[in-house]
Amino acid sequence: MIAASDADKWKKALLEWDVTSLEEHPSSDGVCVCGQTGLLWMYTITNDANGAELFPIGSSCVNHFGRTDLNRRVDVFHKLALVQATANAGKPVEMTTEFFSRAALKFLFEEGAFTPDSYNYGDGVNDYEFLLKMFGKRDKSTITSRQGYKIRKLVTSKIIPFVLADPRVR
Structure with a gap:
């Protein structure tokens, strides 16, 4: 990673990178650039300073950066991949923490x-x-039928088409 960074020290180099995409390995046999095997979720990280990309990167390696923002981005891409897989399977995508x-x-x-x-x-x-x-509602039973309809409509007409068309989630 340092070789692909503009900075020559780990602490500075790790600040140059962002998680930019996620790909699911069909047989969970992906191999991280560090050599870790058995990856299902393979991330691309991109250097904001020079445009260099590293792929595939496992989430464990991203965690070694020690950056909350990158860990959050890993979680976001993972959730979007679940939305995509569920929608592709013809199953409903609910507004849940899953x-x-x-x-x-x-x-x-x-x-x-x-x-x-x-x-x-x-x-x-x-x-x-x-x-x-x-x-953010703690008590989901307080969501009215109109609100529930609007949630479902936004998920099915905006979120799912957006996620299915997003090339960063494959």
């Missing part, structure tokens, strides 16, 4: 999943804030 987190919703918003339309008054932030509020 598929979503606050970080995943923020990522989806920042990446443009919540497109402006007449239902969100021309601003995707309204969809994002609504889903955050619903996701």
Whole structure:
């Protein structure tokens, strides 16, 4: 990793990298650049300073960076991969912690999943804030049938198509 970084010291070099994509190995036989075998989830990390990419990287190696933001990004990509796999299997994707987190919703918003339309008054932030509020409810039984419908509609018409079309999740 240091060889692919602009910095020549570990502490500075690790700040140059970001997790940029995830690929599922079909038979869990992926091999990390460090030599670890048996990877199912193979991440790409990209150097923000020079554009270098390292692939495949296992989540354990990303954890060695000691950066909370990278660990969160690993979790977001993993959740999006689960959304993709579940949708591809024709099963329902629910607004649960299995598929979503606050970080995943923020990522989806920042990446443009919540497109402006007449239902969100021309601003995707309204969809994002609504889903955050619903996701954060401790007592899910207080979600009304209208709110439940809106959640399902946003998941099926915005989130799933966005995730299925995203080349960073394969």
